[in-house]
Amino acid sequence: MSLLRAKIQDVFNEPGCEKNRGKDAKARKEGCSKPLTPGAAAGGCAFDGAKIVLQPITDVAHLIHAPLACEGNSWDNRGAASSGPTLWRTSFTTDLTELDVVMGQGERKLFKAIREIKEAYGPPAIFVYPTCVTALIGDDIEAVCKRAAEKFGLAVVPVNAPGFVGSKNLGNKLAGEALLEHVIGTVEPDDAGPYDINILGEFNLSGEFWLVKPLLDRLGIRVRACIPGDARYFDIACAHRARAAMVVCSTALINLARKMEQRWGIPFFEGSFYGISATSEALRQISQLLVKQGANPEILGRTEVLIAEEEAIAWKKLAAYRPRLAGKRVLLNTGGVKSWSVVHALMDIGIEIVGTSVKKSTVEDKERIKQILKDDNHMFEQMAARELYAMLSEHKADILLSGGRTQFVALKAKTPWLDINQERQHPYAGYDGMVELVRQIDLAIHNPIWGQVREPAPWDCQPAVREERPRTKSETATLHVVQEFVGTTADDFGEC
Structure with a gap:
């Protein structure tokens, strides 16, 4: 437990976080998130955050050492997609009972479960997640995993992120610590090259990274490891030999990016693949980092040619939607990189932004929003459901872009709604993804159902x-x- 406490304190003092650097010493020790309310951590605890980051590693078994209810539904863990293995979708749990807890059978039952998974599935690794119950009763997860790895000849990775230690965001970072300590650097690749990169914080939601990877392939850039979207265990184990890295979701794995730079000299930058200009800038920065790391400078010219070609194609496709969407008002209730990267592209086709949430945005994200919107009057930290409903029912926005939590507010206000968070069914990354986003907005706004539901009831x-x-x-x-x-x-x- 003392080791876990030390890891948590190290995450709280993360120097790679711009927001954290702006705090005084006392505020920094308190961390980034509000304390959890007892009994209200479901879906937002550290265990949930760790599993979100690690479960998209598709060829490993994810074993929950806990009572059955902690496992939940493995098919409901975001909309990440796999191009091959499906083992990550199989639920594994030790299913501890009250008798196991009282009789101290937790560690024995965990060891037995690891052996059964090894014999039945033969995965390259097993990730073991303790939860509140097993952490409180004192099961030595580290010792069991070490012994099982020696006995069965495979990697058994302890992920120490029980729910009671903090928020989902803290769990994201503890998952990165587990990869750094037990996975990355454990395998030496025999094909390392000057154009290898890592993508950190990309979850391949709805397969959207598959819209970006072909662009990198055309430039001769190989993604050594995409963590965690559509990842393979051995790719992550070899990730320390990449030459550069891009961090997509800074609040999740900034600690992993910084420590990989310290240990293996892998420089990184924070970017986004949402929006046309953001995608182009990300490709430029990747190429520039590779050149600084020794790659041939000719890649810079090829990158600009690719950007010019793809932007021209994308803007030509978007031109068809301009007369249908010009003047339409959009309200974004999201956060992070989407709070500004999506805004820029929508404004370029004549859509008006009436507001954008900055709840999960970094300081840099907020500055970008101010530059794009020319002021900060359209930014809000969070909006209560009552206020959101009042704004939509008064027709101050033509469509709401948000996650599933606020969809029913929009539907009650008889306003079109489009999901742009992790549960979405369509990929929105890259040039083609931006065109798809605009197409979905057009379909939602001009759906004839809205004219019908706004008519008086019979x-x-x-x-x-x-x-x-x-x-x-x-x-x-x-x-x-x-x-x-x-x-x-x-x-x-x-x-x-």
């Missing part, structure tokens, strides 16, 4: 005034039957 229509005429005897008899049957008079019925 039961809200006023009865039509009809010209009275004398009733026949048969009509009068029928009206009396209706009155007795439904408890009202037929004169009360009108037309809508």
Whole structure:
């Protein structure tokens, strides 16, 4: 437990984080996140954050050493995609019971589970995750994993991130520490080259990294390891021989990028593949870093040629949407790099940004937003559901771009909504991804369903005034039957 405490303190003092450097010593020790409320950590604890980062490593087994409920549904862990192995989608848990806890059988049961996974699946590695229960009862995960690795001849990686130690973001960083301590640098590649790079913090949501990788392939740049999206264990083990790195989600794995630079001299930069200009700038910076690391400078020229070609194609495709979307107002309730990179591309086709969330954005992200929007009046840290509903119901925005948590606010306000967070079904990275995002916005705004749901409900229509005429005897008899049957008079019925 003391070792875990030391790791957590090291993460809190992360010098690679611009926001952390701006704090005083006392504030830095408190970390970046608010304390967790007991009983309210589900979906936002350190264990959840660690599993989010590591589960997309597709060819390893992820074993949860805990009661059954801690495992959850492995198919529900974001929308990361794999181009091959599916072992990462299989749920493994030691399923501890009250009797196991009382009788001290946790470590024995963990060792047995590792052996069963080895014999049944033969993975290159097994990642073991303790949770609140097993951490509190004192199971020595490190010792069990070390003994199992020696006994069974495979890597068994302890991921010390029980839920009670902190937030999801802290769990992200502890997962990076586990990779650094037990995985990266354990295998020496025999094909290292001057154009090898690492991509950190890219989750390949909906397969969107597959829209970016072909661009790098055309430049002769090889992705040694994409951590964690569509990753393989041995690729990550060889990641220390890359020449440069790009960090996509700085709040998740900035500590991993900084320590890899310290240990192996791999320079890194923070960038984004969301938006046309952001993608172009990322390709430039990758090429520039490789040249500084000894690559042939001719790659700089080839990069500019590729950027010019791809931007021309993308803008030509986007031109078809300009007359349909010009003047439309968009509200973004997201964060991180999407808070500014998506904004820039949408504004270029005439879309107006009425607001963008900066809840998960870094200081650099906020500065970029100010430069793009020319002021900070359209930035908000967070917006309560009541305020969000009022803004949408008053038609101050034509569409809401957000995650699944706020979709029902938009639907209740009868406003189009598009998912751009991790649960999305369409890839939005790179040049083609930006075109797809605009296409989805166009489809959502111009969907004819919105015209229908905004019409008055049939039961809200006023009865039509009809010209009275004398009733026949048969009509009068029928009206009396209706009155007795439904408890009202037929004169009360009108037309809508």
